[in-house]
Amino acid sequence: MDDKNTLVSPRRLLSGRTSGFRQRRGPGNKARVAVPSFFTLMNLFCGFVAITQIHQSQFVYACYLIILAGLFDLLDGMTARLTRGQSLFGAELDSLCDMVSFGVAPAYLIYARMLGESGTLGLIISALPVMCCAVRLARFNVLFSEEKKLDFEGLPVPVQAYCVIAIVLNIDQEAWLLRAGLLDAASMIPIVVVLSLLMVSIIRFDGVPRISFDYLHQHPVASGAYLLSVLAILFFPYSGLLLTLLVYILVGLTRATIRSIRTLVTLPK
Numbered sequence: 001m002d003d004k005n006t007l008v009s010p011r012r013l014l015s016g017r018t019s020g021f022r023q024r025r026g027p028g029n030k031a032r033v034a035v036p037s038f039f040t041l042m043n044l045f046c047g048f049v050a051i052t053q054i055h056q057s058q059f060v061y062a063c064y065l066i067i068l069a070g071l072f073d074l075l076d077g078m079t080a081r082l083t084r085g086q087s088l089f090g091a092e093l094d095s096l097c098d099m100v101s102f103g104v105a106p107a108y109l110i111y112a113r114m115l116g117e118s119g120t121l122g123l124i125i126s127a128l129p130v131m132c133c134a135v136r137l138a139r140f141n142v143l144f145s146e147e148k149k150l151d152f153e154g155l156p157v158p159v160q161a162y163c164v165i166a167i168v169l170n171i172d173q174e175a176w177l178l179r180a181g182l183l184d185a186a187s188m189i190p191i192v193v194v195l196s197l198l199m200v201s202i203i204r205f206d207g208v209p210r211i212s213f214d215y216l217h218q219h220p221v222a223s224g225a226y227l228l229s230v231l232a233i234l235f236f237p238y239s240g241l242l243l244t245l246l247v248y249i250l251v252g253l254t255r256a257t258i259r260s261i262r263t264l265v266t267l268p269k
Helices: 010-022 029-055 059-082 088-142 157-173 175-179 185-199 213-218 220-235 237-266
Strands: 151-153 204-206
Touching (some): 029 059, 029 088, 059 088, 157 237, 204 237, 220 237
Antiparallel strands (some): 151 204
């Protein structure tokens, strides 16, 4: 068989991805794209400033800046859907900005705050989130779709960043965790490895839902869980955030385990 008939050129593949967006171009399309892109760039700005704060050993400020970057990341998606300004350009820009705010900044935070004294091993472990973040975002872009998804394949990059933030905030604000040896450097190494591998895994994790009466009616358990999470974070900002993220990850792992068991049981003997 002739290889020319079986191979698809990169240019043809790219044109197939962009054809849907080209059909929607119009006079107001640039303005619709500009609005979410502004929030995306603010996400990048917060990530950059967070890195400067980490360099100055202002770790708590850096955590709050990464949280603010997450807020802008949420807003750019919401405004893109509301203004119908979703585009391949926006998806690529969003991933580049996420790479800085939720990949580089948290990884540098891990190294500067917790693993800097672990030598070469600490440096390698700290680099894992950046590399896995790059793979996760590249995979997301290849499978990019305009449709709002209820779940994602692999741990979302912002969630990984929030886990790092929650750990750092609890170390600085809840000293008993550090004294108990629960969040020391030795325990951080396996935690960082697991978070990194979860990003590039095929395990499905819940996405951020669109809060509406229909969603509340169709998903009462999930809605109640989100409400409890918000209340926990409001009343116990640091430990509540850490506990909420832990439960979120455990729910995804439990579902994946149950699916695997069901698949094995249904296999023909």
